[in-house]
């Protein structure tokens with residue numbers, strides 16, 4: 001019998017999540033039955049979506065939602081042999097039993113020298129978000145100018161690099177000077193620290209006096225208010241996230257989008273990555289190929305130990321991470 005440890009949400013977040021919103025529980029798992037699989041988590045993802053989705057998808061007392069890379073410990077299911085690696089949606093729990101429906105094998109022939117944790121980041125959901133958002137919503141083309149905020153994070157750092165592969169000029173904003181340096185190191189043409197620039201409008205104009213053809217929006221709020229009027233005619237805005245708004249307790253009022261949309265003839269479209277679920281293989285193969293070729297650089301912000309899950313999640317929301325925020329099980 002296996003003892004599983006799990007972080008539960010004891011109270012729906014009010015504003016910024018706190019350590020006291022979570023409680024660690026232990027559960028004795030039963031023996032697996034026919035068709036079942038027992039997995040042990042090795043890496044956990046902490047993602048911004050857990051903040052706004054928690055209220056929609058969870059009841060108080062539930063195990064925190066989330067994805068993990070896990071190893072099959074015991075199996076009565078031929079599709080998941082012992083020792084193989086899977087993505088599991090079991091959430092913040094060290095061990096779990098499933099029928100296999102919420103498990104996905106890692107893509108075939110995962111090279112030994114590529115960390116399996118990338119299945120939660122560059123070669124996983126955030127990578128797919130960058131890939132499809134840029135390709136299908138921004139429709140970024142060679143020679144165009146792409147703006148991305150939250151640029152040093154899991155999604156943003158890939159948006160910028162994929163845009164460079166396409167042949168675009170790329171401008172990114174991030175929340176520290178170290179992150180700005182990181183963006184320059186991975187090939188962004190221009191980058192600035194949105195927390196220290198005196199005027200966001202001036203910083204955007206300086207980075208690209210010609211304006212922007214594509215805006216990959218991760219942040220929301222004031223940044224978008226300032227960026228929209230700087231879009232070029234027929235520009236495309238991919239509304240991926242709004243992390244600046246996730247902890248708000250009362251809805252904010254911002255600028256209205258109509259004038260820039262009308263006069264610059266813009267297209268602004270929200271999306272969730274799940275729209276392209278039937279094309280994930282295409283995206284993952286491309287991302288893996290670029291990583292192997294060295295065209296996509298990755299960086300992971302690793303927090304060690306399952307006990308640190310809530311701290312890792314809160315830290316990611318505050319901006320501690322450069323690249324993908326990962327928690328290791330041990």
Ligand SMILES: NC(=O)C1=CN([C@@H]2O[C@H](COP(=O)(O)OP(=O)(O)OC[C@H]3O[C@@H](n4cnc5c(N)ncnc54)[C@H](OP(=O)(O)O)[C@@H]3O)[C@@H](O)[C@H]2O)C=CC1
Pocket residue numbers: 047048049125126129150151152153154155156173174175176179218219239240241242243244245271272273274316317318319320321322323324325
């Ligand atoms: N639509 C979809 O299908 C998906 C959407 N998303 C969205 O994409 C965005 C990026 O996600 P992901 O790359 O995983 O996360 P990140 O790795 O970028 O981590 C979050 C980052 O957001 C930044 N941030 C936090 N608060 C603020 C704020 N008030 N203003 C500006 N930046 C802030 C911090 O960086 P900094 O130091 O720069 O402030 C922090 O590091 C999120 O909005 C997320 O919800 C993600 C996956 C799928």
Ligand SMILES: CCCCCCC/C=C/C=O
Pocket residue numbers: 048049050067089125240241272273274
């Ligand atoms: C179990 C994976 C869920 C992915 C959710 C992606 C949508 C994210 C939206 C904002 O962060």
